[in-house]
Amino acid sequence: MDKKTSSAPMVLPQLWGGPECTINRVSDFYKDQLQLTGHYERTGDIECFGKLGIKALRYPFLWERHQPEEDGTIDFTWAAQQLKAMQENSIMPVAGLVHHGSGPRYTNLMQASFATGLAEYGYQFAKRFPWVEYYTPVNEPLTTARFSGLYGFWYPHKQDTHSFATMLLNQLKATVLTMQAIRSVNPQAKLVQTEDLAKIHSTPLLQYQAAFENERRWLTYDVLCGKVNNKHAMYRYFISNGIPERDLRFFIENPCPPDMLGLNYYITSERYLDENIFDYPVYTHGGNDTHRYADTEAVRTGHRAGLSILLKEVWDRYHIPLVMTEVHIGCTWDEQLRWFKQVWDSCAAAIGEGIDIRAVTAWALLGSYDWHNLLTRDDGCYEAGVYDSHSGTLYPTPLVRLIASLAQGRECYHDIIKQEGWWQKQGCLFPHLRKSIPEWA
Numbered sequence: 001m002d003k004k005t006s007s008a009p010m011v012l013p014q015l016w017g018g019p020e021c022t023i024n025r026v027s028d029f030y031k032d033q034l035q036l037t038g039h040y041e042r043t044g045d046i047e048c049f050g051k052l053g054i055k056a057l058r059y060p061f062l063w064e065r066h067q068p069e070e071d072g073t074i075d076f077t078w079a080a081q082q083l084k085a086m087q088e089n090s091i092m093p094v095a096g097l098v099h100h101g102s103g104p105r106y107t108n109l110m111q112a113s114f115a116t117g118l119a120e121y122g123y124q125f126a127k128r129f130p131w132v133e134y135y136t137p138v139n140e141p142l143t144t145a146r147f148s149g150l151y152g153f154w155y156p157h158k159q160d161t162h163s164f165a166t167m168l169l170n171q172l173k174a175t176v177l178t179m180q181a182i183r184s185v186n187p188q189a190k191l192v193q194t195e196d197l198a199k200i201h202s203t204p205l206l207q208y209q210a211a212f213e214n215e216r217r218w219l220t221y222d223v224l225c226g227k228v229n230n231k232h233a234m235y236r237y238f239i240s241n242g243i244p245e246r247d248l249r250f251f252i253e254n255p256c257p258p259d260m261l262g263l264n265y266y267i268t269s270e271r272y273l274d275e276n277i278f279d280y281p282v283y284t285h286g287g288n289d290t291h292r293y294a295d296t297e298a299v300r301t302g303h304r305a306g307l308s309i310l311l312k313e314v315w316d317r318y319h320i321p322l323v324m325t326e327v328h329i330g331c332t333w334d335e336q337l338r339w340f341k342q343v344w345d346s347c348a349a350a351i352g353e354g355i356d357i358r359a360v361t362a363w364a365l366l367g368s369y370d371w372h373n374l375l376t377r378d379d380g381c382y383e384a385g386v387y388d389s390h391s392g393t394l395y396p397t398p399l400v401r402l403i404a405s406l407a408q409g410r411e412c413y414h415d416i417i418k419q420e421g422w423w424q425k426q427g428c429l430f431p432h433l434r435k436s437i438p439e440w441a
Contacts (some may be wrong), residue, residue, distance in 0.1 A: 008321070009120055010348065010352065011348075011351050012348055012351070012357060012406075012409060013324075013344075013348065013351070013357050013359050014056070014358060014360075015053060015054050015359065015362065015406055015407040016054055016055060016056040016057065016058065016094075016323065016325070016359040016361040016362070017052060017054040017058070017059060017361060017362045017363075017403075018058030018094075018325070018326070018361050018362070018363050018364075018365060019033070019034060019045075019059070019061075019364065019366045020033045020037075020328075020363065020364040020365075020366065020367070020371075020385065021033055021034050021060035021099050022099050022100040022101070022103075022109060022368075023060075023062050023064045023065065023099060023100070023298070024100045024101060024154050024155075024375050025101065025102050025154060025155035026153075026154060026155060026375070027155065027157070029378075030064065030380070031369075031370070033067070033368055034060065034366075036296070036369045037367055037368070037369070037389045037390075038366075038389055038392050039366055041266060042389075042392070042393075042394075044093070044394075045366070045394065047085065047088055048394055049091065049365060050089025050091055051084075051107055051404070052386070052400065052403050052404050052415050053403070053404055053407025053408055054361070054362070054403075054407060055091070055092060055407075056091065056093070056359065057086060057091045057093055057094065058094045058096060058192075058363075059082065059086070059094065059095065059096065059250070060096045060099055060271050061076075061079045061094050061096065061097060061101060062096065062098060062101065062120045063097055063098055063117075063118055064101050064103065064104050066079065066121070067104060067121055068104050068105070069104070069106075070104070070378045074124055076128050076129075078128075079129070080124075080128075080386040083132070085274035086410050093132055093134065094134040094192050095125070095129075095132050095134065095135050095136070096135075096136045096137075097118060097121065097122055097125070097135070097136070097137045098118060098137065098138045098139065098171075098174075099139040100139060100140065100143075101144075102114075102148060102155045102373075103117065103118065104117075106155045107153060109145070109148055109149065109166075110149075110156055110158070110163065110166055110170070111168055111439075112170070114153035114171070114174055114322035115170055115171075115177050116177065117175035117228075118137060118138070118177070119178045119180070120175065121259075122135070122137060122181050122182050123182065123184070123185065123435050126182040126184075126185040126189070127185055129186050130186050131186075132186070132189075133186065133188055133189055133190055134189075135178075135188050135189055135190070136192050136193065136194055136262065137173045137175045137179065137191075138172075138174055138178075138179040139194050140194055140195050141168055141171035141175070141195070141220050142168060142184075142195055142196070142216075142219055142220045143196050144167070145171065145343045146164065146215050148373075148376065149163040149164035149165075149166070149168070149169065150163070150164040153374055153376050154375070154376075158239060161241045162241045162242045162243075164241075165238055165243050165357060166243070168220075168223075169223070169238075169248075169251075172224060172251065172376075173247075173250065173251075175191070175193070175224065175256065176224070176250075176251065176254050176256040179191050179256055180254075180256075181220075188189075190259035190260070191256065191257075191260075192259065192323065193220065193259065193262055194262035194263075194264055194326070195220045195261075195262070195263070195264065196217075196264050196265075196266075196269055196311050197218045197263040197265040197314065198270065198271070199214060199217070199269070199270045199271045199298075199305055199310055199313075200213040200214050200217075200271050200272075200273065200306070201231065201270065201271065201301075201303040201304075202272065202273035203274050203276075205275050206273040206274070206275060206291060209273055209288060209291070209293070215234055216234065218317065219234060221258065221261060221317075221320075222234070222249070222273075223251050223317060224257060224258060225255060225318070226251055226252045226253075226254075226256075226257075228248055229248075229252055230249060230391065235248065249418060259320075259321070260322065260323050260358060261314060261318060261321070261323070262323050262324075262325030263310075263311075263314065263322060263324055263325060264324075264325055264326035264363075265307055265310070265324065265327070265343070266328070266329070267297065267299055267329055267339075267423055268297050268345075269325075270297070270303075270304050270305060270310075271296065271297065271298055272294075272295075272296055272297070272298040272300070272301040272303050272351070273294070273295055274294045274296070274301070275291055275293045275294075276294070277293060277294045279294070279430065280296055280430065281293035281296075284296040294369045294374065296430075299423045300428060300430050301429065301430065302429055304423070306346075306352075307342075307343060307346045307347075308346050308349065308350060311346065311347070311350045311355055311357070312353075312355065315350075315356070319356075321356045321358050322356060322357045323357070323358050323359045323360075323361065324343060324354065324357070324359065324360045325363075325364055326363040326364075327339070327361055327362060328340075328362075328363040328385060330368075330371065330372070330383040331422070333384070333397050333398050334397070334398075334416050334419075335421055336397070336398075337398055337400055337402055337414075337416060337417050337420060338417055338419065338421040339423075340399060340402060340403070341402065341412065342421065344360050344406060345362060362386050362399065362403050363385065364386070365386045365387060366384030366387055366389045366394070367382055367384045367385040367387065368382070368385065369381065369382050369383075371383070384397055385397075386399045386400060386403060387400070395441035423435070
Protein backbone atom coordinates (compact mmCIF):
# COMPACT_ATOMS: atom_id res chain seq x y z
CA MET A 1 0.00 0.00 0.00
CA ASP A 2 1.29 3.46 -0.83
CA LYS A 3 2.39 5.65 2.04
CA LYS A 4 0.13 8.57 2.85
CA THR A 5 1.62 11.98 2.27
CA SER A 6 0.75 14.98 4.37
CA SER A 7 -1.45 17.58 2.69
CA ALA A 8 -0.53 20.23 5.25
CA PRO A 9 1.14 23.23 3.57
CA MET A 10 4.76 23.90 4.42
CA VAL A 11 5.12 26.74 6.92
CA LEU A 12 7.52 29.38 5.64
CA PRO A 13 9.12 32.29 7.47
CA GLN A 14 8.15 35.88 6.75
CA LEU A 15 10.39 38.04 4.62
CA TRP A 16 11.91 41.04 6.43
CA GLY A 17 14.40 43.60 5.21
CA GLY A 18 16.91 46.11 6.48
CA PRO A 19 19.50 48.59 5.21
CA GLU A 20 23.02 48.39 6.62
CA CYS A 21 22.83 51.37 8.96
CA THR A 22 25.90 51.41 11.21
CA ILE A 23 27.10 54.69 12.66
CA ASN A 24 30.46 53.85 14.22
CA ARG A 25 33.23 56.05 15.53
CA VAL A 26 36.97 55.63 14.98
CA SER A 27 38.92 58.24 16.98
CA ASP A 28 36.98 61.44 16.23
CA PHE A 29 35.60 60.30 12.87
CA TYR A 30 32.06 58.98 12.44
CA LYS A 31 31.09 56.73 9.53
CA ASP A 32 27.37 56.73 8.68
CA GLN A 33 26.34 53.98 6.26
CA LEU A 34 23.03 55.57 5.30
CA GLN A 35 24.77 58.81 4.46
CA LEU A 36 27.32 56.96 2.32
CA THR A 37 24.61 55.06 0.42
CA GLY A 38 22.60 58.25 -0.17
CA HIS A 39 19.52 57.16 1.73
CA TYR A 40 18.99 60.38 3.68
CA GLU A 41 18.72 62.52 0.55
CA ARG A 42 17.02 60.06 -1.81
CA THR A 43 13.23 59.71 -1.86
CA GLY A 44 11.37 56.55 -2.77
CA ASP A 45 13.58 53.97 -1.04
CA ILE A 46 10.83 52.81 1.32
CA GLU A 47 8.47 52.38 -1.63
CA CYS A 48 11.07 50.19 -3.35
CA PHE A 49 11.39 48.08 -0.21
CA GLY A 50 7.61 47.74 -0.07
CA LYS A 51 7.50 46.35 -3.60
CA LEU A 52 9.70 43.47 -2.47
CA GLY A 53 6.81 42.21 -0.35
CA ILE A 54 8.66 42.39 2.95
CA LYS A 55 6.54 42.40 6.10
CA ALA A 56 8.91 44.26 8.42
CA LEU A 57 11.89 46.58 8.12
CA ARG A 58 14.76 46.78 10.58
CA TYR A 59 15.22 50.52 10.43
CA PRO A 60 17.51 53.01 12.19
CA PHE A 61 16.37 55.99 14.23
CA LEU A 62 19.81 56.33 15.72
CA TRP A 63 20.64 58.32 18.83
CA GLU A 64 23.86 59.75 17.39
CA ARG A 65 22.04 61.26 14.42
CA HIS A 66 18.89 62.53 16.09
CA GLN A 67 20.40 63.93 19.31
CA PRO A 68 24.03 64.84 18.55
CA GLU A 69 24.10 67.57 21.24
CA GLU A 70 23.51 66.84 24.92
CA ASP A 71 20.10 68.16 26.03
CA GLY A 72 19.55 69.35 22.47
CA THR A 73 16.14 69.38 20.86
CA ILE A 74 15.38 66.09 19.12
CA ASP A 75 14.11 66.64 15.59
CA PHE A 76 12.02 63.64 14.58
CA THR A 77 10.83 65.17 11.29
CA TRP A 78 12.78 62.73 9.10
CA ALA A 79 11.79 59.79 11.30
CA ALA A 80 8.11 60.75 10.96
CA GLN A 81 8.41 60.88 7.17
CA GLN A 82 10.04 57.44 7.01
CA LEU A 83 7.53 55.86 9.38
CA LYS A 84 4.65 57.34 7.38
CA ALA A 85 6.11 55.78 4.22
CA MET A 86 6.32 52.42 6.00
CA GLN A 87 2.69 52.62 7.06
CA GLU A 88 1.65 53.49 3.51
CA ASN A 89 3.54 50.44 2.24
CA SER A 90 2.23 48.06 4.95
CA ILE A 91 5.67 47.56 6.46
CA MET A 92 6.10 47.02 10.20
CA PRO A 93 9.08 48.97 11.59
CA VAL A 94 11.61 47.38 13.92
CA ALA A 95 13.18 50.51 15.37
CA GLY A 96 16.93 50.46 15.98
CA LEU A 97 18.33 53.13 18.33
CA VAL A 98 22.07 52.31 18.37
CA HIS A 99 23.75 50.24 15.67
CA HIS A 100 27.41 49.43 16.41
CA GLY A 101 27.76 52.90 17.89
CA SER A 102 29.20 54.40 21.05
CA GLY A 103 26.49 57.02 21.37
CA PRO A 104 26.79 60.75 20.66
CA ARG A 105 30.06 62.57 21.46
CA TYR A 106 28.95 63.40 24.99
CA THR A 107 29.00 59.75 26.07
CA ASN A 108 30.64 56.42 25.22
CA LEU A 109 30.34 52.73 26.00
CA MET A 110 32.48 52.98 29.14
CA GLN A 111 30.25 55.56 30.81
CA ALA A 112 27.11 54.99 32.86
CA SER A 113 25.56 57.91 30.96
CA PHE A 114 25.34 55.68 27.88
CA ALA A 115 22.63 53.57 29.51
CA THR A 116 20.62 56.38 31.08
CA GLY A 117 21.00 58.62 28.05
CA LEU A 118 19.75 55.98 25.61
CA ALA A 119 16.80 55.23 27.91
CA GLU A 120 15.79 58.89 27.84
CA TYR A 121 16.17 59.04 24.06
CA GLY A 122 14.09 55.86 23.67
CA TYR A 123 11.41 57.35 25.90
CA GLN A 124 11.23 60.48 23.75
CA PHE A 125 11.01 58.37 20.59
CA ALA A 126 8.21 56.24 22.05
CA LYS A 127 6.27 59.35 23.16
CA ARG A 128 6.48 60.72 19.62
CA PHE A 129 5.59 57.39 17.98
CA PRO A 130 3.62 55.39 20.58
CA TRP A 131 2.29 52.97 17.96
CA VAL A 132 5.73 51.51 17.12
CA GLU A 133 5.80 48.06 18.69
CA TYR A 134 9.15 46.40 17.87
CA TYR A 135 12.52 47.70 19.02
CA THR A 136 16.21 46.87 18.96
CA PRO A 137 17.70 49.47 21.34
CA VAL A 138 21.27 48.22 20.81
CA ASN A 139 22.37 46.06 17.89
CA GLU A 140 24.84 43.23 18.63
CA PRO A 141 26.10 44.35 22.08
CA LEU A 142 28.61 41.51 22.39
CA THR A 143 30.12 42.12 18.96
CA THR A 144 30.34 45.86 19.59
CA ALA A 145 31.98 45.29 22.99
CA ARG A 146 34.57 43.01 21.38
CA PHE A 147 35.38 45.45 18.60
CA SER A 148 35.45 48.53 20.87
CA GLY A 149 36.71 47.08 24.16
CA LEU A 150 38.74 43.97 23.40
CA TYR A 151 40.31 44.63 19.99
CA GLY A 152 40.37 48.44 19.99
CA PHE A 153 38.97 48.76 16.46
CA TRP A 154 36.24 51.28 17.34
CA TYR A 155 35.90 54.12 19.83
CA PRO A 156 36.81 54.30 22.69
CA HIS A 157 39.57 51.94 21.46
CA LYS A 158 40.17 49.82 24.56
CA GLN A 159 42.00 46.48 24.49
CA ASP A 160 41.43 44.76 27.82
CA THR A 161 38.92 42.39 29.36
CA HIS A 162 37.69 44.87 31.98
CA SER A 163 36.74 47.36 29.27
CA PHE A 164 35.07 44.61 27.24
CA ALA A 165 32.98 43.47 30.20
CA THR A 166 32.08 47.05 31.15
CA MET A 167 31.01 47.94 27.61
CA LEU A 168 28.93 44.80 27.24
CA LEU A 169 27.05 45.35 30.50
CA ASN A 170 26.57 49.07 29.80
CA GLN A 171 24.92 48.23 26.48
CA LEU A 172 22.74 45.56 28.07
CA LYS A 173 21.75 47.87 30.93
CA ALA A 174 20.88 50.46 28.28
CA THR A 175 18.66 47.85 26.63
CA VAL A 176 16.86 47.05 29.90
CA LEU A 177 16.36 50.70 30.88
CA THR A 178 15.30 51.69 27.37
CA MET A 179 12.70 48.94 27.13
CA GLN A 180 11.39 49.91 30.56
CA ALA A 181 11.11 53.53 29.40
CA ILE A 182 9.44 52.57 26.11
CA ARG A 183 7.01 50.23 27.85
CA SER A 184 5.98 53.04 30.20
CA VAL A 185 4.54 54.60 27.03
CA ASN A 186 3.60 51.45 25.12
CA PRO A 187 3.21 48.39 27.37
CA GLN A 188 2.98 46.18 24.26
CA ALA A 189 6.47 47.11 23.04
CA LYS A 190 8.58 44.09 22.13
CA LEU A 191 12.34 43.54 22.19
CA VAL A 192 14.01 42.03 19.12
CA GLN A 193 17.55 41.51 20.39
CA THR A 194 20.15 40.92 17.70
CA GLU A 195 23.53 39.22 18.04
CA ASP A 196 26.04 37.38 15.88
CA LEU A 197 25.22 33.67 15.67
CA ALA A 198 28.76 32.49 16.26
CA LYS A 199 30.57 29.24 16.95
CA ILE A 200 34.25 28.54 17.59
CA HIS A 201 36.10 25.42 16.42
CA SER A 202 39.71 24.55 17.21
CA THR A 203 42.57 22.07 17.29
CA PRO A 204 42.67 19.79 20.37
CA LEU A 205 45.29 21.99 22.05
CA LEU A 206 43.04 25.04 21.91
CA GLN A 207 39.78 23.39 22.94
CA TYR A 208 39.91 25.31 26.23
CA GLN A 209 39.86 28.64 24.34
CA ALA A 210 37.09 27.48 22.03
CA ALA A 211 35.03 26.32 25.01
CA PHE A 212 35.43 29.72 26.68
CA GLU A 213 34.40 31.64 23.56
CA ASN A 214 31.49 29.28 22.91
CA GLU A 215 30.20 30.07 26.40
CA ARG A 216 30.86 33.78 25.97
CA ARG A 217 28.85 33.92 22.73
CA TRP A 218 25.59 33.54 24.71
CA LEU A 219 26.18 36.43 27.10
CA THR A 220 23.88 38.97 25.44
CA TYR A 221 20.88 36.68 25.81
CA ASP A 222 21.88 35.06 29.12
CA VAL A 223 22.37 38.45 30.81
CA LEU A 224 19.08 39.89 29.50
CA CYS A 225 17.25 36.75 30.62
CA GLY A 226 18.63 37.19 34.16
CA LYS A 227 20.61 33.93 34.03
CA VAL A 228 24.06 35.20 34.99
CA ASN A 229 24.03 34.40 38.71
CA ASN A 230 26.84 32.99 40.84
CA LYS A 231 26.29 29.53 39.30
CA HIS A 232 26.65 30.71 35.72
CA ALA A 233 29.78 29.65 33.84
CA MET A 234 30.74 33.28 33.09
CA TYR A 235 29.97 34.80 36.50
CA ARG A 236 33.52 34.52 37.83
CA TYR A 237 34.82 35.95 34.57
CA PHE A 238 32.97 39.21 35.26
CA ILE A 239 33.99 39.34 38.92
CA SER A 240 37.64 38.60 38.15
CA ASN A 241 37.62 41.44 35.63
CA GLY A 242 36.53 44.03 38.15
CA ILE A 243 32.77 44.03 37.62
CA PRO A 244 30.94 44.63 40.94
CA GLU A 245 28.45 41.98 41.96
CA ARG A 246 25.75 44.66 42.16
CA ASP A 247 26.12 45.27 38.41
CA LEU A 248 25.33 41.63 37.69
CA ARG A 249 22.58 41.56 40.29
CA PHE A 250 20.83 44.39 38.40
CA PHE A 251 20.01 42.01 35.55
CA ILE A 252 18.79 39.27 37.88
CA GLU A 253 16.46 41.79 39.53
CA ASN A 254 15.44 43.35 36.20
CA PRO A 255 15.20 40.52 33.68
CA CYS A 256 14.36 41.65 30.16
CA PRO A 257 14.10 38.51 28.04
CA PRO A 258 13.81 39.27 24.32
CA ASP A 259 10.50 38.62 22.63
CA MET A 260 12.49 37.47 19.61
CA LEU A 261 16.14 36.51 19.27
CA GLY A 262 17.61 38.22 16.22
CA LEU A 263 20.37 36.08 14.71
CA ASN A 264 22.96 37.57 12.37
CA TYR A 265 24.81 34.78 10.55
CA TYR A 266 27.67 35.47 8.16
CA ILE A 267 30.25 33.33 6.41
CA THR A 268 32.72 34.70 9.01
CA SER A 269 30.54 33.92 12.05
CA GLU A 270 32.17 30.53 12.61
CA ARG A 271 35.87 30.64 13.52
CA TYR A 272 38.72 28.12 13.74
CA LEU A 273 41.67 28.39 16.14
CA ASP A 274 44.97 26.70 15.27
CA GLU A 275 48.33 26.97 17.04
CA ASN A 276 50.17 26.24 13.77
CA ILE A 277 50.19 29.93 12.94
CA PHE A 278 52.66 29.75 10.06
CA ASP A 279 50.14 27.77 8.04
CA TYR A 280 47.91 30.86 7.95
CA PRO A 281 48.14 34.48 6.74
CA VAL A 282 49.73 36.93 9.18
CA TYR A 283 46.49 38.88 9.60
CA THR A 284 44.96 35.84 11.36
CA HIS A 285 47.68 35.64 14.04
CA GLY A 286 46.74 36.35 17.64
CA GLY A 287 46.54 34.49 20.89
CA ASN A 288 46.00 34.57 24.64
CA ASP A 289 48.32 34.59 27.65
CA THR A 290 49.18 30.92 27.09
CA HIS A 291 49.29 30.23 23.37
CA ARG A 292 49.80 32.00 20.07
CA TYR A 293 47.31 30.89 17.43
CA ALA A 294 45.63 31.75 14.17
CA ASP A 295 41.97 32.82 14.33
CA THR A 296 40.46 32.32 10.89
CA GLU A 297 37.16 31.63 9.16
CA ALA A 298 36.11 28.06 9.84
CA VAL A 299 34.90 27.75 6.25
CA ARG A 300 38.55 27.99 5.14
CA THR A 301 39.46 24.92 7.18
CA GLY A 302 36.52 22.60 6.53
CA HIS A 303 35.28 22.78 10.14
CA ARG A 304 32.11 24.82 9.64
CA ALA A 305 29.08 23.40 11.46
CA GLY A 306 26.55 25.30 9.35
CA LEU A 307 23.40 27.24 10.07
CA SER A 308 21.09 24.27 10.68
CA ILE A 309 23.15 23.07 13.65
CA LEU A 310 23.49 26.55 15.12
CA LEU A 311 19.75 27.20 14.87
CA LYS A 312 19.10 24.05 16.87
CA GLU A 313 21.66 25.08 19.49
CA VAL A 314 20.11 28.49 20.11
CA TRP A 315 16.55 27.11 20.08
CA ASP A 316 17.40 24.33 22.54
CA ARG A 317 19.02 26.86 24.89
CA TYR A 318 16.24 29.48 24.97
CA HIS A 319 13.01 28.34 23.28
CA ILE A 320 12.34 31.95 22.32
CA PRO A 321 11.09 32.75 18.77
CA LEU A 322 13.94 33.32 16.32
CA VAL A 323 14.44 35.75 13.45
CA MET A 324 17.34 35.73 11.02
CA THR A 325 17.93 39.47 11.26
CA GLU A 326 20.89 39.79 8.84
CA VAL A 327 21.37 37.59 5.80
CA HIS A 328 24.07 38.90 3.45
CA ILE A 329 27.35 37.92 1.87
CA GLY A 330 29.74 40.35 0.25
CA CYS A 331 30.37 38.66 -3.08
CA THR A 332 29.17 38.44 -6.68
CA TRP A 333 25.46 38.55 -7.35
CA ASP A 334 25.22 34.81 -8.13
CA GLU A 335 26.87 33.88 -4.83
CA GLN A 336 24.56 36.31 -3.02
CA LEU A 337 21.59 34.49 -4.53
CA ARG A 338 22.92 31.11 -3.40
CA TRP A 339 23.71 32.31 0.11
CA PHE A 340 20.30 33.85 0.68
CA LYS A 341 18.44 30.86 -0.74
CA GLN A 342 20.46 28.40 1.33
CA VAL A 343 19.73 30.35 4.52
CA TRP A 344 16.04 30.51 3.58
CA ASP A 345 15.93 26.76 2.93
CA SER A 346 17.70 26.01 6.23
CA CYS A 347 15.16 28.11 8.12
CA ALA A 348 12.21 26.51 6.34
CA ALA A 349 13.59 23.05 7.19
CA ALA A 350 14.13 24.08 10.83
CA ILE A 351 10.51 25.22 11.08
CA GLY A 352 9.51 21.77 9.87
CA GLU A 353 11.53 20.32 12.75
CA GLY A 354 9.63 22.38 15.33
CA ILE A 355 11.92 25.41 15.68
CA ASP A 356 9.97 28.68 15.86
CA ILE A 357 11.59 30.88 13.20
CA ARG A 358 9.44 33.90 12.39
CA ALA A 359 11.34 35.61 9.57
CA VAL A 360 14.42 35.85 7.36
CA THR A 361 15.81 39.35 6.79
CA ALA A 362 17.30 40.51 3.52
CA TRP A 363 20.09 42.68 4.88
CA ALA A 364 22.13 45.45 3.37
CA LEU A 365 19.24 46.47 1.12
CA LEU A 366 21.27 49.46 -0.10
CA GLY A 367 24.70 47.84 0.07
CA SER A 368 27.50 48.96 2.40
CA TYR A 369 30.91 50.59 2.54
CA ASP A 370 34.22 49.42 4.01
CA TRP A 371 33.08 46.38 5.94
CA HIS A 372 36.09 44.59 4.42
CA ASN A 373 38.22 46.49 6.97
CA LEU A 374 35.56 46.48 9.73
CA LEU A 375 34.93 50.21 9.18
CA THR A 376 38.36 51.10 10.53
CA ARG A 377 39.51 52.93 7.37
CA ASP A 378 37.83 55.14 4.81
CA ASP A 379 38.70 53.15 1.68
CA GLY A 380 35.43 53.86 -0.13
CA CYS A 381 35.05 50.16 -0.91
CA TYR A 382 31.41 49.49 -1.82
CA GLU A 383 29.64 46.15 -1.96
CA ALA A 384 26.14 45.90 -3.36
CA GLY A 385 23.24 44.42 -1.44
CA VAL A 386 19.69 43.83 -2.65
CA TYR A 387 20.02 47.11 -4.50
CA ASP A 388 23.14 48.75 -5.89
CA SER A 389 23.15 52.37 -4.73
CA HIS A 390 26.74 53.44 -5.40
CA SER A 391 25.75 55.62 -8.39
CA GLY A 392 23.26 57.57 -6.25
CA THR A 393 20.18 55.88 -7.67
CA LEU A 394 18.84 52.44 -6.84
CA TYR A 395 19.64 49.67 -9.28
CA PRO A 396 17.91 46.34 -8.53
CA THR A 397 20.25 43.35 -8.37
CA PRO A 398 19.06 39.78 -9.10
CA LEU A 399 18.31 39.43 -5.39
CA VAL A 400 15.22 41.59 -5.92
CA ARG A 401 13.54 38.94 -8.04
CA LEU A 402 14.46 36.14 -5.64
CA ILE A 403 13.21 38.00 -2.55
CA ALA A 404 9.98 39.09 -4.24
CA SER A 405 9.31 35.48 -5.28
CA LEU A 406 9.94 34.12 -1.78
CA ALA A 407 7.75 36.85 -0.27
CA GLN A 408 4.92 35.65 -2.50
CA GLY A 409 5.44 32.04 -1.44
CA ARG A 410 6.84 30.99 -4.82
CA GLU A 411 9.86 28.73 -5.10
CA CYS A 412 12.90 29.50 -7.25
CA TYR A 413 14.63 26.67 -9.10
CA HIS A 414 17.03 28.58 -11.34
CA ASP A 415 20.14 26.58 -12.23
CA ILE A 416 22.39 29.31 -10.77
CA ILE A 417 20.78 28.96 -7.36
CA LYS A 418 21.08 25.17 -7.41
CA GLN A 419 24.85 25.31 -7.91
CA GLU A 420 27.20 25.12 -4.94
CA GLY A 421 28.37 28.31 -3.33
CA TRP A 422 32.11 28.95 -3.03
CA TRP A 423 31.90 28.14 0.68
CA GLN A 424 30.88 24.58 -0.21
CA LYS A 425 33.82 23.88 -2.51
CA GLN A 426 37.15 22.27 -1.73
CA GLY A 427 38.86 25.23 -3.33
CA CYS A 428 37.83 27.58 -0.51
CA LEU A 429 40.24 25.89 1.90
CA PHE A 430 43.69 27.21 2.69
CA PRO A 431 46.19 25.48 0.36
CA HIS A 432 47.82 23.39 3.09
CA LEU A 433 44.40 21.97 4.02
CA ARG A 434 43.24 21.05 0.53
CA LYS A 435 43.10 17.46 -0.63
CA SER A 436 43.45 18.82 -4.11
CA ILE A 437 44.42 22.33 -5.09
CA PRO A 438 42.03 23.78 -7.69
CA GLU A 439 42.24 27.49 -8.36
CA TRP A 440 39.79 29.61 -6.40
CA ALA A 441 39.14 33.33 -6.57
